[in-house]
Structure formats: C-alpha cells, structure tokens
Amino acid sequence: MGLGACLSSRRSVNGLAVLDMQLGWLAGGNQLGEVVAKRQGFFEEEGIHLEIHPGGPHIDGVGIVASGRYQLGQVSSSPSLMLAVSQGIPVRCFGVSVQQHPYSYFSLPANPVVTPKDMVGKKVGTNATGNILLNALLARHEIDPADLELVVVGSSMMPLLTGQVDVITGWTTNVTALSPLGDDRKTMRLWDQGIRLYAMPYYATLDTLDQSPELLQSFLRATGRGWELAYREPERAVELLVAEYPILRFEDEMSAVREILGYVFTDQTLEQGWGTMDRENWAEQIRTYDELSQFTQKVPTVDDVMTLDILEATKTDRPHLGSGIYSPRAS
Numbered sequence: 379m380g381l382g383a384c385l386s387s388r389r390s391v392n393g394l395a396v397l398d399m400q401l402g403w404l405a406g407g408n409q410l411g412e413v414v415a416k417r418q419g420f421f422e423e424e425g426i427h428l429e430i431h432p433g434g435p436h437i438d439g440v441g442i443v444a445s446g447r448y449q450l451g452q453v454s455s456s457p458s459l460m461l462a463v464s465q466g467i468p469v470r471c472f473g474v475s476v477q478q479h480p481y482s483y484f485s486l487p488a489n490p491v492v493t494p495k496d497m498v499g500k501k502v503g504t505n506a507t508g509n510i511l512l513n514a515l516l517a518r519h520e521i522d523p524a525d526l527e528l529v530v531v532g533s534s535m536m537p538l539l540t541g542q543v544d545v546i547t548g549w550t551t552n553v554t555a556l557s558p559l560g561d562d563r564k565t566m567r568l569w570d571q572g573i574r575l576y577a578m579p580y581y582a583t584l585d586t587l588d589q590s591p592e593l594l595q596s597f598l599r600a601t602g603r604g605w606e607l608a609y610r611e612p613e614r615a616v617e618l619l620v621a622e623y624p625i626l627r628f629e630d631e632m633s634a635v636r637e638i639l640g641y642v643f644t645d646q647t648l649e650q651g652w653g654t655m656d657r658e659n660w661a662e663q664i665r666t667y668d669e670l671s672q673f674t675q676k677v678p679t680v681d682d683v684m685t686l687d688i689l690e691a692t693k694t695d696r697p698h699l700g701s702g703i704y705s706p707r708a709s
Contacts, residue, residue: 394427397597398448401433402440402458406626407551407634408578409452410619411475411642415604417618424596440581444469449586449593455479456576456663457510457672463682464673468584471660472594472688473653475605476577477644480549480637480706481511483566484538484556490564491545494519494571503531503543511547511568511575514666518572535559550706551641553633567706573666574659577641587685594688599695602652606697609639609704639704648700651693660684 389396399412409430415421421428431448433439440462443451452475453459459471483502485491491500494515504512509528516523531537531546535558538546548555550565568575582594608615616631646654660680668677689696 391427394422395425395593397421397426397428397450397593398431399428399597400431400439400442400448400451402451402453403433405430405432405623407619407631407638408454408476410608410615410635410638411601411605413604413619413622414607414615415600417622418604418607420600420603421597424600426593426596426600428597428600440467440469443581444583446583446585449590450580450582450597452578452580454577455481456579456660457667459579459581460660460664460667460678460683461672463678465675469581470584470587470682471579471581471655471684472587473580473598474576474578474655475580475601475653476638476641477646477654478567478569478641478706479575479577480551480641481508481547481568481575481577482550483545483547483568484535484559485545485564485566486538486559487562487564489544492564492566494521494566496566497521497545498525500544501527501529501542503529503537503546505532505547506530508547510667510670510672511573513670514573515568515571517670518666551634551638553637554630557633575663576655576659579655580653587687591688591691595691598653598688598692602692602696605642605652606699608635609643609697609699609702612636612639636704637706640701640706643699643701643704645700648698651689651696651698653692653696654689655684655686657684657686 412430416428439451442448444467462469483491491497529543535546535555537543539558612635616628616635619631620626620628657680660683
C-alpha cells in the first residue's frame with residue numbers, strides 16, 4: 379500500500395514520502411533490517427524514502443520525535459520509553475526489533491559468575507546507566523547491594539582483564555568488544571535471571587499513531603522483509619550494511635550477525651511474527667521499575683506505554699521465523 383497520498387503534505391524524494399527515523403544511539407548492526415530494506419528497495423515499494431538519523435550522548439532522540447520533527451524513533455532499551463511516558467511525553471511503543479535484551483554480566487573462567495548469588499563479595503563493573511539494572515537484578519534475587527562492590531566503568535573490557543573488577547556488563551551482541559575475553563568467557567544474561575527487557579523498541583507520537591497508522595504499518599512491513607533477508611542471507615545483508623555505513627568492518631559485523639539474529643527471532647516471532655511484543659512483559663517491566671521507585675511522576679499503565687494496533691494490522695505481512703540455527707551464545 380503506497381503512502382504518497384496520506385503524506386502528500388510532507389517533503390518527498392523522487393515522489394516518495396520521506397520517513398525520518400531517529401535513533402537513540404549511533405547506527406550500526408542493530409539497524410540491519412532497516413538498512414537491508416532500504417538498499418533493497420522494500421521501502422520504495424511501500425511509497426517511502428527512509429532516512430535514519432543517528433543519536434548520541436548529546437542528542438535527545440525521544441524529545442526530537444515527541445516534538446513532531448520526525449515521525450518515529452528507536453531507543454536501545456524499553457525502560458527509556460516507560461520513563462519518558464511516566465513524565466508525560468506523548469510517545470508510545472508500536473513494535474520491538476530485539477525480543478530478548480542482550481545485556482549481560484561477563485566473567486572469566488578462573489573466577490566465574492554464572493548466577494546472581496555469585497556476585498556476593500565481588501567487584502561488579504558497570505556504567506552509570508546500568509546501575510538501575512543491577513539494582514533490579516539484586517532485588518529480584520533478594521541480594522543486599524552492600525554485599526558487593528560497585529565499580530563504575532566504561533565500555534572497555536579491560537577492567538575485567540586487569541583484575542580491577544570480577545564481573546563486567548555489556549551486550550552479548552558486541553562481539554568485537556568481547557573478543558579479548560576469549561571464547562571461554564562466562565556469560566550471565568539479565569533476561570535469563572528474570573529481568574526481561576526489550577531492546578531496540580520502535581515508538582511514535584500519539585498523533586502519528588492516531589493520524590498516520592498506515593505509515594507505521596508500511597514501515598513494519600518493509601523492515602520485516604529486511605530482517606527476513608538477513609535471516610536467510612546474512613552475508614549478503616552484512617554486505618549491504620557495510621555499503622551503507624563504510625566505517626563498519628565486514629568481518630566484525632559478520633561475527634555479530636549470528637548473535638543478533640538469535641535475539642531478533644525467537645519462539646515468540648515464530649508464532650506472532652517479527653517485531654512482536656506482549657502486554658504481560660510490559661506489565662512486568664513496569665512493576666519492576668515501580669518497585670525500585672524509578673517513576674518520579676506517575677506510574678504508567680501498559681496502555682500508556684504500548685499499543686498492539688500496528689502489529690495486529692500487519693500480522694500476516696511480518697515474517698514468522700524462529701531462532702532456528704541462530705541462538706545467543708551460551709556460557
């Protein structure tokens with residue numbers, strides 16, 4: 379279904395309606411499906427010219443979308459949307475790219491941390507934004523934060539290798555950063571320990587959801603096709619990604635693609651289609667953050683945070699694929 383008519387008032391490129399997508403961080407492998415769809419012409423077939431706008435440490439992506447400057451956005455983690463909605467920002471999630479959050483705790487075989495209880499008495503390295511995730515994990519497993527030592531670190535794995543910390547945080551999909559830890563490293567996924575967050579959720583303003591649902595439906599259809607091609611032809615997909623972003627290295631992205639596909643495609647996507655999400659998961663996330671007193675204004679409801687309308691309208695058009703040969707790396 380083309381969108382030229384419903385978006386005729388917006389700027390266009392070669393007769394295609396421009397769709398601006400704001401990221402929460404820099405563009406890369408997490409946008410593999412969008413890039414493949416863009417370079418393969420899937421968006422054009424929907425009447426769309428997609429422009430992906432990178433974020434960064436000094437860019438308020440949610441604020442940009444909420445202002446009406448761009449039509450949709452994507453953040454790294456689902457709590458960012460819950461917190462924004464709780465502060466009265468008029469946005470709502472309409473789909474999720476990465477079904478299980480890759481955020482994890484890494485340790486070395488000589489001093490393994492494979493359960494939350496193993497962190498007791500240890501030095502735990504995490505960045506400042508990871509503190510709330512650590513607190514949620516400790517609360518879920520009834521561990522007193524005073525029973526371990528928190529060390530604020532950056533994105534490098536060196537504090538673990540040099541013994542400054544006993545365990546360190548990161549995303550399992552960042553295989554390049556993790557490679558110095560070796561293939562025998564130990565991985566404790568936050569998801570496996572009961573803190574089940576979504577990664578890379580898509581959101582739009584309430585006005586866009588109400589006035590231009592066809593735009594978001596077209597976006598999901600095209601992006602789903604991009605992710606399906608990546609699933610079936612990962613090498614070709616990575617070639618397209620590196621062509622779009624030449625700063626990326628083909629070898630690094632090929633190492634990462636199998637990992638990310640195992641998080642994008644799961645039992646849930648096999649049944650409900652790529653991009654799915656469920657109310658129960660959102661409700662549990664809201665309860666967890668409420669119990670940790672993270673909502674400084676109002677506690678949002680599930681309906682405040684997300685809508686299934688766009689997913690329902692595209693149910694038969696999104697790829698129904700499970701993880702198959704792709705699965706997150708085991709410890």
